[in-house]
Amino acid sequence: MIKFPSIVYIAFLPLFLTACSTGTSKEKVTTSNIIDVAKRNTEILKYNPAMADKKLKEYFTDIHKKRNFNGNVLIAKKGKILYEGTFGWADYLHRDSLKLQSQFQLASVSKPMTAIAILQLMEAGKLKLNQTVDYFFPEFPYKGITIQMLLSHRSGLNNYVYFSDEVWKEKYKGMSNMDVIKLYEEYKPAPYFPPGRQYHYNNTNFMLLGAIVQKVSGQTFEVYMKQHIFDPVGMKHTAIYSTAKYQKIPADVVGHDRIWRRSVRQDFLDGVIGDKGVYSTVEDLYLFDQALRDNLLLKRSSLDSAYVPREKFKYDYFNYGYGWHLYLNPDKNEEIVYHPGWWHGFRHMYMRDMKRDITIVILSNLVNGSINQIDDVYKILGMPVVRRGVSDED
Numbered sequence: 187m188i189k190f191p192s193i194v195y196i197a198f199l200p201l202f203l204t205a206c207s208t209g210t211s212k213e214k215v216t217t218s219n220i221i222d223v224a225k226r227n228t229e230i231l232k233y234n235p236a237m238a239d240k241k242l243k244e245y246f247t248d249i250h251k252k253r254n255f256n257g258n259v260l261i262a263k264k265g266k267i268l269y270e271g272t273f274g275w276a277d278y279l280h281r282d283s284l285k286l287q288s289q290f291q292l293a294s295v296s297k298p299m300t301a302i303a304i305l306q307l308m309e310a311g312k313l314k315l316n317q318t319v320d321y322f323f324p325e326f327p328y329k330g331i332t333i334q335m336l337l338s339h340r341s342g343l344n345n346y347v348y349f350s351d352e353v354w355k356e357k358y359k360g361m362s363n364m365d366v367i368k369l370y371e372e373y374k375p376a377p378y379f380p381p382g383r384q385y386h387y388n389n390t391n392f393m394l395l396g397a398i399v400q401k402v403s404g405q406t407f408e409v410y411m412k413q414h415i416f417d418p419v420g421m422k423h424t425a426i427y428s429t430a431k432y433q434k435i436p437a438d439v440v441g442h443d444r445i446w447r448r449s450v451r452q453d454f455l456d457g458v459i460g461d462k463g464v465y466s467t468v469e470d471l472y473l474f475d476q477a478l479r480d481n482l483l484l485k486r487s488s489l490d491s492a493y494v495p496r497e498k499f500k501y502d503y504f505n506y507g508y509g510w511h512l513y514l515n516p517d518k519n520e521e522i523v524y525h526p527g528w529w530h531g532f533r534h535m536y537m538r539d540m541k542r543d544i545t546i547v548i549l550s551n552l553v554n555g556s557i558n559q560i561d562d563v564y565k566i567l568g569m570p571v572v573r574r575g576v577s578d579e580d
Contacts, residue, residue: 289465
């Protein structure tokens with residue numbers, strides 16, 4: 187496997203180590219740490235709209251007008267925000283305008299966060315990546331599927347999103363992760379292929395990882411993520427919402443499909459979390475990004491393992507690690523890790539250029555193709571054009 191040398195960053199503010207403990211005990215962030223997190227985040231999020239990158243501002247203003255882009259954007263380089271902006275409606279029906287703190291359903295951009303939680307539990311000695319799903323859930327009918335296979339989409343399982351639609355009777359009741367596991371136990375749908383044979387992007391893998399986080403930590407997935415990722419990083423506008431818990435998701439941004447009158451209603455599938463279910467903002471995602479950069483959530487070696495390609499390369503440069511899509515070009519020392527998202531009227535891109543220290547966060551609640559091709563953004567930033575393998579999977 188190709189492994190690229192990682193850029194080494196100097197982590198600062200040692201006080202974060204307590205707040206970001208990877209153990210499963212219920213540590214609380216102290217008041218002093220909260221104050222220091224707030225000071226750090228104020229510096230990270232410092233931005234003067236008058237100093238916005240003109241080309242980026244022109245680009246997003248243009249696609250808002252001409253391609254009906256609707257959403258929020260934040261682009262940064264070397265720890266400095268180059269441009270951030272909001273465009274259009276949070277909910278077209280009520281003509282509510284988007285704000286920077288508007289919470290979007292992150293869809294599959296949730297997957298890297300779930301992967302971080304699993305690697306935290308590994309660091310804490312609570313699980314091993316070669317352990318199998320049936321070790322944690324003995325009645326699970328498929329043997330030999332390891333956590334590592336789930337992280338890299340090599341389980342061979344079918345996609346619960348399609349399977350459950352046929353067998354889940356209560357269409358207006360949110361389905362939990364354990365509900366899905368019980369459906370697999372009862373109906374035993376045929377897998378796509380044997381475990382470990384090949385890569386196949388599949389929401390079932392991260393649904394199972396979410397369930398494993400709950401099983402191992404003894405906490406709900408929501409509580410674990412809040413205590414071990416969101417709160418230590420200071421992601422004050424980030425939470426996990428599930429229709430298995432909420433009759434109506436308490437977020438102000440509504441997803442829309444292609445045209446405004448088609449708002450997408452949440453359903454029983456929005457009960458499942460781990461593969462999706464994180465609601466967040468462009469600024470909170472940037473705080474998460476900077477916490478990864480500064481080794482505040484994981485040891486550098488653990489995070490580096492997430493960026494190792496785990497499959498045959500697709501279109502020469504594209505691969506998948508642990509919860510991250512990868513664009514790797516050894517000839518030019520390019521290393522870009524990213525994850526798109528696409529779910530129920532939401533379409534996103536979260537991208538990290540490791541070589542240039544560039545972060546791109548684009549969250550959209552109108553699925554109309556406006557961000558399927560953002561070549562001009564890459565060119566403005568001096569990045570490779572990353573197109574294939576981005577929009578064909580969520």
